Amino acid sequence: MEKEFWSFNELTLLKSEDENPEVRREIHEQIKAINDATSEPHRKARKAGARPLYILLRDQNGRLLGGLIADTYWGWLDVDDFWLDETARGRGLGGMMLVAAEKEAIARGCRHAKLETFSFQARGFYEKCGYRVVGQLDEYPPAGSFYWMRKDF
Secondary structure: OOEEEEEEOOEEEEEOOOOOHHHHHHHHHHHHHHHHHHOHHHHHHHHHOOEEEEEEEEOOOOOEEEEEEEEEEOOEEEEEEEEEOHHHOOOOHHHHHHHHHHHHHHHOOOOEEEEEEEOOOOHHHHHHOOOEEEEEEEOOOOOOEEEEEEEEO
16 A cells, blocks of 8 residues: 655655556566667667576476576676575586586676676586676675675686
């Protein structure tokens, strides 16, 4: 429910804690329109579209044991999610999945990769795979850190 926060002349500032997919979509579309109007790379990416990339690990029964979800655009591999079941860890499978994604990205013309991770997740793993921290946000979450990482091919 929207509540009036402030009003002046014909303008009203409202506050809401309710999820509103329609408003979220409209605001997102307005930002995309501004980006498209002012940024040629944004226009080209939307026209050509980001290419999705899924690298999946399944056992002999088809059970999902891991997955890497990414997109490629602007010459970048953009890793969004990467998960490996605990039973599959420590066997080099995560590294193989990441290399498979990077090889496909290179085949698509990418020269770089980016991803995000928390201090309690996989920073060390990514560093062993050649990624480096390019940004850090401390105390996010409290007593932890958030990292932006990249790798150049």
